[in-house]
Amino acid sequence: xxxxxPLPAVIVDLETTGGRAAWDRITEIGIxxxxxxxxxxxxxxxVNPGCSIPAHIQWLTGITNEMVADAPRFEELAAALHERxxxxxxxxxxxxxDYGFLRNEFGRAGQRFAARPLCTVRxxxxxxxxxxxxxxxxxxxxxxxxxxxxxxxxGDARAVxxxxxxxxxxxxxxxxxxxxxxxxxxxALPPYLESNLDDLxxxxxxxxxxxxxxxxxxxxxxxxxxxRVPSHFASGDTSTKAVRMAQxxxxxxxxxxxxxxxxxLRESRLVKEHQPLHNRRLRRESRxxxxxxxxxxxxxxxxxxxxxxxxxxxxxxxxGLFSGPAAAKKLLREIAAEHRLCLYATDLEKRGSRPCSAxxxxxxxxxxxxxxxxx
Numbered sequence: 001x002x003x004x005x006p007l008p009a010v011i012v013d014l015e016t017t018g019g020r021a022a023w024d025r026i027t028e029i030g031i032x033x034x035x036x037x038x039x040x041x042x043x044x045x046x047v048n049p050g051c052s053i054p055a056h057i058q059w060l061t062g063i064t065n066e067m068v069a070d071a072p073r074f075e076e077l078a079a080a081l082h083e084r085x086x087x088x089x090x091x092x093x094x095x096x097x098d099y100g101f102l103r104n105e106f107g108r109a110g111q112r113f114a115a116r117p118l119c120t121v122r123x124x125x126x127x128x129x130x131x132x133x134x135x136x137x138x139x140x141x142x143x144x145x146x147x148x149x150x151x152x153x154x155g156d157a158r159a160v161x162x163x164x165x166x167x168x169x170x171x172x173x174x175x176x177x178x179x180x181x182x183x184x185x186x187x188a189l190p191p192y193l194e195s196n197l198d199d200l201x202x203x204x205x206x207x208x209x210x211x212x213x214x215x216x217x218x219x220x221x222x223x224x225x226x227x228r229v230p231s232h233f234a235s236g237d238t239s240t241k242a243v244r245m246a247q248x249x250x251x252x253x254x255x256x257x258x259x260x261x262x263x264x265l266r267e268s269r270l271v272k273e274h275q276p277l278h279n280r281r282l283r284r285e286s287r288x289x290x291x292x293x294x295x296x297x298x299x300x301x302x303x304x305x306x307x308x309x310x311x312x313x314x315x316x317x318x319x320g321l322f323s324g325p326a327a328a329k330k331l332l333r334e335i336a337a338e339h340r341l342c343l344y345a346t347d348l349e350k351r352g353s354r355p356c357s358a359x360x361x362x363x364x365x366x367x368x369x370x371x372x373x374x375x
Contacts, residue, residue, distance in 0.1 A: 004176035004180065005089065006089050007034055010088045010090060011157045011164075012029070012031050012090060012098050012102075015063055017049050017054060018054065024049075025051060026105055027057075027061070028047060028152065029077075030044040030152070031043045032157050046063065047068065048071045048072060061151045061152060062151070075109040078110075090115035091118045091160065093121055093136050095117040096117070116184075125202075126182065132202065136150075145159050200225050201256055202227070203223075204224070204257050204260045204263045205255050206219060206220065206254065206255050206257065207225060207228070207254040208252065209245065209248075209251075209252060210251040210253070217277050218245060218279055219279055221260075233246050261318065288324070289305050289325055290322065291319050292318045293319075294317075302346065303347055306318070332346055336358070340358075342359065342364045342366075343359075344356045345368070355369055
């Protein structure tokens with residue numbers, strides 16, 4: 001079973017008092033252990049977090065303050081837990097979240113913890129690229145997994161185990177092994193980030209990087225948030241500014257937009273309002289523009305260059321995103337030449353008393369020809 005995995009491995013799920021590894025604490029640990037011979041065993045425990053569990057977390061997980069009152073604290077479990085996890089492939093759904101929490105908890109207990117993480121969110125994206133979502137609820141529904149004790153550590157770990165089993169049967173061992181090899185080459189997000197990026201959509205939008213004390217460091221845009229946001233933390237970008245910003249980020253948030261131009265406009269407005277520390281480059285992007293078809297006095301649709309700074313919202317008949325008016329008009333000239341369009345009608349020349357220059361060269365279909373006088 002699960003022969004495509006580098007064994008031994010552990011599937012880990014945690015329940016916590018919140019999403020911030022530096023401040024919040026673990027309330028439950030669930031582990032499914034897969035030994036080198038393929039045998040499977042389970043282990044779980046409640047954990048006394050040493051603080052009150054927020055009411056909304058109690059409602060979500062069903063874990064109450066009374067349930068953890070007599071449970072062991074993490075430092076009491078640390079030595080045995082470290083031995084259980086050490087030297088094994090660390091599998092979790094959004095592995096960075098669980099891995100980050102455990103690293104912090106082990107650190108507070110005076111122990112160093114390091115593992116080889118495998119994120120099943122990233123694995124799901126690689127195996128099922130047509131699916132728009134890859135959170136655990138989506139996997140349960142997509143694969144018909146019988147879910148028991150959702151938002152409890154062992155119940156969620158069992159669901160991840162079932163996903164791996166079903167995906168292996170659907171995709172085959174060769175494809176699974178290939179996907180795992182590719183994923184292990186890619187950079188993982190650093191564990192000091194507090195944000196849960198399970199649901200980063202593969203759609204256009206804007207994203208926000210926050211530092212200590214929730215200071216806004218950077219606002220960015222992308223046509224694919226799921227691909228763009230992690231790229232900031234890839235080892236390939238070694239510029240001083242990129243490295244410095246990546247080290248300062250503590251929380252990430254995002255907003256989906258209707259399209260790439262919507263993301264551009266939202267980014268531009270937010271940068272002007274908040275002046276994030278690392279958004280100096282946006283000043284060089286102020287000439288970004290689009291082409292919009294606007295009706296002239298005769299009811300003819302005429303393309304006009306519209307600057308991004310002048311657009312309050314996405315408008316009808318708007319096309320493309322260009323680095324400046326010259327780039328927009330260059331494309332427009334190419335389209336006009338290919339389809340023999342009038343240079344007056346395309347707003348590429350000022351209208352005069354004579355036909356446009358393309359018509360004089362017999363490269364215009366004649367929209368600008370003088371109308372003969374009525375007899």
